[in-house]
Amino acid sequence: MTGEVVLEIRGLRAGVGGVEILKGIDLTVRLGEVHAIMGPNGSGKSTLVNILAGKPDYEVLAGQVIYKGMDLLAMSPDERAREGIFLAFQYPVEVPGVRVREFLRTALDAIREHRGEEKLSVKEFNRLLQEKAREVGMGQDILRRNVNEGFSGGEKKRHEILQLLLLDPTLALLDETDSGLDIDALKVVAQGINRYRGPEKAVLLVTHYQRILNYVEPDHVHVLMDGRIVASGGRELALEVEAKGYEWLRQAVES
């Protein structure tokens, strides 16, 4: 239900290869909310969403993450996905020899089975896939290609949004889905996110730029610097960052 806490991050410290990247993150996300997480390069934005999705390379040093009342950090990446967490990758990965259609069908089957829903028939699945592909402006030919292989940058990002719409998770983690897109592709991606969002959904939108927030209205904006959330606010915070740059915040925090 709207307003219910879906994700609670408490004192999260984490790193990779002995280097601490997140130095104590606290964040509460409720159903119905879109949180934008902004920050300069290297601030830990991607690390945060990758840890939430369960990427194996990271070490959690301290803290807790509660998702739908469960200890998220104890769950495998695929359990998290089946429980409704979705990560749109900053750099979607090529999966040689595995066709988009087969991949997505296997994924949707796994998720539906976990939810206790019937598997879709081939016909139903194809219809659904076609509909979602149309919504993100992806051609049918791409569904026959290998996952992300030979996709342009824009195609990769649309493909991530297509998966978001198809798999219909509870919590969407969008890792710089807007970067590298021209304005038309950006609008398509933003439309996809807006189509997805709703009272039963939550979004963590990681971005380097303010631009996408012109199309996806956030409920909360957080600025992450050096592994800590240094400022939180509404839409106006993003505009302020856009106008003054991150250095302004760094100085404000340090003083």
Next chain:
Amino acid sequence: MAQAPTTYETYVQQFRALEERLRLPTWLQERRREALGRFLSLGFPTARRGNEPWKYTDLRPLAATPFQEPPQEERIPSRLSLLPRSPGWDTVTVVAGATHSRHLRPDGAWVGDLRKALAEAPQALEEHLARYAIYHDDAFAALNTALFQDLVVVMVPPGIAVRRPLHVAFVAPDAPLPYAQYPRLLVLVGREARLILVESYLGLAPGPYMTDAVTEVFLGEGASLEHYRLLLEEGAYHIGLLRMRQERDAHLRSLFFGRGCRIGRNDVRVELDGPGGEAYLWGLYVTQGQEHLDNYINIDHIKPHCTSRLIYRGILDGSSHAIFGGTVYVRPGAVKTDAEQEDKNLLLSPEAEVDSKPSLEIYADDVKCGHGAAAGALAQDALFYMRSRGLDEATATLLLIKGFAAAVLDEVRLPRLRTFLEQATVAALPRLKALS
């Protein structure tokens, strides 16, 4: 470098017994006697220094085994369900080197055993048999030539396109061990004729036994062959020789699928002996446990304007060992040669080992040649990507491996065979079989 001759006494005795029994025409008996002599003087090759073709394969266990003559099986074993099948194919079954299905008359093609070939096509036999699998410097070609007791001859007359795929299945029966069998196949595709051929080797014995197989293929001018070769003999010492010669403008697609063996050798030589020839070779080898598979492939560009592609994939598990030794020769004058070769390996276990050695020997100018080799573990980032979409580790791993194999299996044009080979890939890897 012959080994102790006493080890080979059994082969000499088998030769004499066959000479007595088969009563072959003089020309053939002469070739066999010569081949036996070559075998006795060459001996089984050993992985000694300087013996480059056998650098990675130690044949001492094979050389030390006194293999008996092939069992005389009257019946076709019932476990042939382990072979690919389709109602749309014609099948010839050969058990321990003796040909069954004698009366088969495939649409358009002439198919026969040794007796029938000697009676009905003696000239073709004399002209082509043992002409491509040269036995003077190859102990296994020599031993097979000396000791095969029967063979399968397939001939497609000029201009004929055979529509139904022909499946020649060589079966090693579950018989007292250790025995050796000498499967032999001769395929002659006439000028502008076409054939689809599936050649499979199935082992029903736990081993050890030896399969010393020789296939010779001659493609006439403008002929076209779609060829599949399946090695399904885990218990065997399997030495398989495939020798192909292509005349002008002949077109070859040849796809190898090999499960690992006790010791396996996929030894292929293609001679592009006329301008405009094309040879596309694919291979997928899947090994596990202690298995060993050695791919030794030579493509010889003799004439100008020929194209060749050699695309292999290996999936290795356990402490198995696979080898890819691919060499493309471009002879003097073979200008405008266009040749590429590539071998990629997926290592599912840290104990698995692959030696991948593609090489080029170019003696002509104005050619386009390239090669590449790679080996690596499953891509962890791809695995995470798939898992982040809800696929459990097992399913994601299975899809990734099937995807890796697809680079070769997508080239299989017979749908039943495609399905069979995908299943055989999974079945060859116990780790995956448990997952699927």
